[in-house]
Amino acid sequence: MKQQAVIFMACGTLLSGPGCSAQVSDEQRFVADMIRRIKQRLPDVDVVRRDDPLSILLKRSGLPETTLNFGSVYRFCGQVSARECRKMREEFLETVLRVPPMPTAASLRIAVRDAQYVRHASKIVSEPIGEDLFAVLVSDAPDSIATVTPDTLPALGLTRDQAWTRAWQQTRAGLPGLPDGASLARSAVFYTEQDYLATLLADTQAWRAIDDAAGPSLLVTVVADSSVFIARMPDGPGLEQFKQTVREDCASQPRCISPNVYRFREGRWVISR
Known part of the structure; x- marks a missing residue:
């Protein structure tokens, strides 16, 4: 399955200890370690802490801001072996630091995400479908799914409603039918x-x-x-x-x-x- 390009990515080795087989008790140390690993690859990236201790904002010159929330990562790491977590760490780093392709009208899709995702993502197009579930406008690529910001739509020649309708049609066409x-x-x-x-x-x-x-x-x-x-x-x-x-x-x-x-x-x- 494709890696998420915005939030809830994957797991990094936590500290210098045994890895992800046990959760780190200090969330701030967990996030500090992840920041260190990101900055090893991108020394010029600016990292902004959020009110949520497990969230950060990445700012890179000429690129949209990227919000990362490590909540699911933190919990998932308590369920897997150190080997599995190391593998997921590499997937995370490759995904979050990769610049996603520019969206096109043909790449638009609708994804479903929870309220926490929507709360932490920046400048997204979404609609509530339930108590804590949202439909979200995204752009599909061979190895990633990235959220689409409203300011990218004029370049596609689409209004918000037009983009949403096209994304829905393109997504639903590839899905199985619902049961009766x-x-x-x-x-x-x-x-x-x-x-x-x-x-x-x-x-x-x-x-x-x-x-x-x-x-x-x-x-x-x-x-x-x-x-x-x-x-x-x-x-x-x-x-x-x-x-x-x-x-x-x-x-x-x-x-x-x-x-x-x-x-x-x-x-x-x-x-x-």
Whole structure:
């Protein structure tokens, strides 16, 4: 799957100790180490700390500002071996320091991200689709997905609405069809191993009909861009056990979108509590 070009990238070796097999207790030391590694490759980059202790802003001459949030990285590193973390560190560095290709009209896509992603990303085009989920305008490249800023759209000859419509059409054309409510009564559906599967959740018009047919027990999980699970499950002990499984699955993902279970209510996704 493609690496994210803006936030929630990957893991770096934490300090001079054993690596990612155990989380560092000091978040500031964690971020300081990541900054040091970035500046080894880009000595002229300016790094600005954010209010969130696990977030930084990178400024490079002539390039858009890039926000990095290490929250998922920090948690993920507690789940993997030092070898896995070292591998992910290299992926992170290669991704974050690579200048993404300029977006084109043909490269526009819609991705789904959580509220934390939207909060920390700079100058993005997004629309809420749920309690903590957003559809986000991005540019697709062979090895990366980068957010698109509003000021790049005039160069593409597109208004915001035109860019959004084109991105949606281009993304939806490559995705599988959604299940109907009747089929969900017989069995769950699991979509996996394809980029932009999370964007299926952005088709809220289609979900209205699916939810009407499936009933109030419909639930959805989206632990990664390439992983969407849809089923019917009523409230109760079984659902609570399932929620724990989803949280554990999210923690095992290098770039988890959400650890939550969602219901579709009044045209949007809400967290099942």
